[in-house]
Amino acid sequence: MERVPNVTRADAAAAVRNPLAFIAARWTPDPRTVRRAAMSALVMSVIIVVTGGAVRLTGSGLGCPTWPKCTDDSLTTTSEMGVHGVIEFGNRMLTYVLCAAVGWAIIAARSQKPYRRSLTRLGWTQFWIVMSNAVLGGIVVLVGLNPYTVAAHFIATSALIAVATVMWHRTREGDAAPRPLVGRSVQQLVWVLVVVSALLIAVGTVVTGAGPHAGDSSEVERMPLDWETVTKLHAVLAWIVVTLTFALWFVLKAVDAPRGPLNRTRDLFLVLLAQGVIGYVQYFTDLPEVLVGLHMLGSALVWIAVVLVLLSLRERPEVRAGVPEPAAEGALSRA
Secondary structure (H helix, E strand, O other): OOOOOOOOHHHHHHHHHOHHHHHHHHOOOOHHHHHHHHHHHHHHHHHHHHHHHHHHHOOEOOOOOOOOOOOOOOOOOOHHHHHHHHHHHHHHHHHHHHHHHHHHHHHHHHHOOOEOHHHHHHHHHHHHHHHHHHHHHHHHHHOOOOHHHHHHHHHHHHHHHHHHHHHHHHOOOOOOOOEEOOOHHHHHHHHHHHHHHHHHHHHHHHHHHHOOOOOEOOOOOOOOOOHHHHHHHHHHHHHHHHHHHHHHHHHHHHOOOOHHHHHHHHHHHHHHHHHHHHHHHHHHOOOOHHHHHHHHHHHHHHHHHHHHHHHOOEEOOOOOOOEOOOHHHHHHHHO
16 A cells, blocks of 8 residues: 655645645546546536526525525524425535535646646636626525526526536547637538527526516516517527537538537437427426426536537647646645
8 A cells, every 4th residue: 555645834835825736746637537527517517407497496496585594594494494495405505516526627627637727727617607606696586586687597507517518528638729620611500500509598598587487486576578479489499409400410411521520410419309399398288397397407408419519520639748737836746
């Protein structure tokens, strides 16, 4: 068994000054560990969407009526608040699990050798999105589930999912300059697909904000729009995304594109079909909570698939010469 080195007073001081550099100087994770850490952050970002949907669909949005405490007198839920308080407080606690997953991804990326600054920055971007979205979630509670703040809360989570997807994908490739695998016209078609998909998600939040699931049993403000009209617009955008995806697959086959873009486009098409079935069934069955929750999960999976299609259009080989480590870490290595 390898002997664990003693930690000196200088080591302790260095750990306090820069804990990430301290860990990175003494630990080199396996590439598979870095990939798993990035995947854990991505999975947790999807789970927080599902649990946030459960809060809304069970009418528990104001289960904890204030923030950052659960009540004016208690940090946690109380027995008098019932199941709604437990559901809302449980979702708040999952934010800490998400932070832990993102923190693990940052530590793993920071400790990888050679040092990859771009990967670490993606981890920190996730961290700041989580922090800002936690504050926004508190504002949502304080303003009584105002539908516009709820929509912004969901869109911020979609941004988190996008960054987490990019980080996970980047752990599977190198840091060389990106090399396109398809022509410029195909890239432009995919960017149109990305923009329309983002618009689809944004309109989906408007459907929710105008629809019957207000998130609480009390009287909650709704967006002053005709719910069915917005829903039909959402459906039209969904069909446009499906059409663009099918057109992209056809074009990729026609130009004999590599398997990567073809497989990612196929995966997106299958996820879209499943999401479409759920969407139409929930619409014609008066929006049962379980199907609405599955539709929210599907929204996250569609967005992940869209981002992966975009990333599959290029490859980034490994760089032979590693990026120099930061000065702080180099000083620790010499200590």
